Amino acid sequence: MPESTQPESTPKSFVPAAAGVFLLAVCLRPAITSVGPVLERIGLEENLGEGAQGVLGAIPLLAFAAISPFVHRLAGRTGxxxxxxxxxxxxxxxxLVRSWSGPGQMTLWLGTAVVGAAIAVGNVLGPALVKRDYAGRVSGAMGVYTAFITGAAATASLVAVPLANVSNWRTALAVWAVPSFLAAVLWLPRARAAARPVPVSPGSAETATNVWKWPTAWLVTAYMGLQSTTFYITITWLPSIETEHGVSPEVAGVHLFIASAAGIIGGLLVPFLMRGRSQVLAAVAAAVPVIIWSFGVLFAPSLFLLWAVCSGIGTGAALVVALALISLRGRSQHETTRLSGMAQSLGYLLATAGPIAAGFLTEHTGNWDAAVIMVAGIATVQILVALKAGQPPKASLTKPAVVPG
Known part of the structure; x- marks a missing residue:
């Protein structure tokens, strides 16, 4: 299937072209994961209850859901x-806007929405870039790609509380504008050297691809949404869950960092379970540690560090599986971008309910037990979906529907 862009020329840059996707990965999570450790401080200063804090944590996911389906159009026009x-x-x-002390709470909510919209674009393009730049090594490259994502996420969660202690929570969030601007500068030579997109005719095979009528795409989307839901519940509320049991905010932040670091290990190891055409084993195995975390928190909370490691390994591995499924099921860069947009739009829309539901459950029950049980239930459903989503699709499932011209 012909691509909608011409082969790009080799840009003169400090960053090798194929490594650019990893530079992008570094910027896709710190603006989100730096919020969890200081969320209670934000709530106290801005008079936000647990429910409102859950909504604040869910806004980036709503932006992911709203923006993701349209990214392929923007990329098709501008490259x-x-x-x-x-x-x-x-x-x-x-x-920067989110961290500015503007009138009322407007800048906090508006800036959070803008952050989510910008990250949505990178989320969608990441798997397509991996497929294009690392064809034939998708699973391994996706493991490294997510290692950069989780590594940056871990660093952001680790330093959030110390930075807030030295200054305030606004500074702890604002510092993550620096890597984004730096990455944009380093990407500029590649962007300037890239060929302009070639317009595609309305009746071409590329415009005829309709992933929304593709059964395999719905399975991939379901897996993406379920693993995202467990990830964002834990990344948003893990510090609060631990502090309820007497853990200090500083130690809870360290545990969140360790969980994210464990996610790097899980993400790098899970590709070894994806060899061959089937990804069932990897997709199932990635959900099990999250269930272990849930039962550990409920029945042995004194071992929070161990359960944090389990959570990190599971969520890190599941992210690799979800993104690898997107890249492996798409037959071209164009198709992969569309599938990525669909999976991340509906997947993150599903995930949006997670932090909100956990916050409201806690607000109405008085503790975090119900939210933790909910995570275990979601991970169990994830295993059921994995049994189908990880199977190599049949020919009838991989052939996308054709929209009449």
Whole structure:
């Protein structure tokens, strides 16, 4: 299937072209994971209850759901490289706006929405870039890609409380504008050297692809949504769950860092379970540690560090599986971008309910037990979906529907 862009020329840059996707990965989570450790401080200063804090944590996911289906159009018009640069600049600006003490709470909510929209673009383009730049090594490259994502996420969660102690929570969030602007500068030579997109005719095979009528796409989307839900519940509320049991905010932040670091290990190891055409084993195995975390928190809370490691391994591995499924099921860069947009739009829309539901459950029950049980239930459903989503699709499932011209 012909691609909608011409082969790009080799840009003169300090960053090798194929490594650019990993530079993008570094910027896709710190603006989100830095919030959890200081969320209670934000709530106290801005008079936000647990429910409102859950909504604040869910806004980036709502932005992912709203923006993701349209990313392929933007990339098709301006080119993937230029779209990446634009998203990084907007991400940096949104991060600064969110941290600015503006009138009322407007800048907090508006900046959070802008951050989510910018990250959505990078989320969608990441799997397509991996498929294009690392064809034939998708699973391994996706493991490294997510290692950069989780590594940056872990660093952001680790330093959030110390930075807030030295200054305030606004500074702890604002510092993550710097990597975004720096990454945009380093991407510029590649964007300037990339060929302009070649317009595609309305009746071409590329415009005929309709992943929304593709059964395999719905399975991939379900897996993406379920693993995202467990990840964002734990990344948002893990510090609060631990502090309820007497853990200090500083130690809870360290545990969140360790969980994210464990996610790197899980993400790098799970590709070894994805060898061959089937990804069932990897998809199932990634959900099990999250269930272990849930039961551990409920019945042995004194071992929080161990359960944090389990949570990190599971969520890190599941992210690799979900993104690898997107790249492996898409037959071309164009198709992968569309599948990525669908999976991340509906997947994150499903995940949006997670932090909100956990916050409201806690607000109405008085403790975090119900929210932890909910995570175990979601991970169990994830295993059931994995049994189908990880299977190599039959020919009838991989052939996308054709929209009449």
């Amino acid at each position: 993937m490289e230029r779209t990446v640069v634009l998203s990084l600049v907007v991400l940096g600006l949104g991060t």
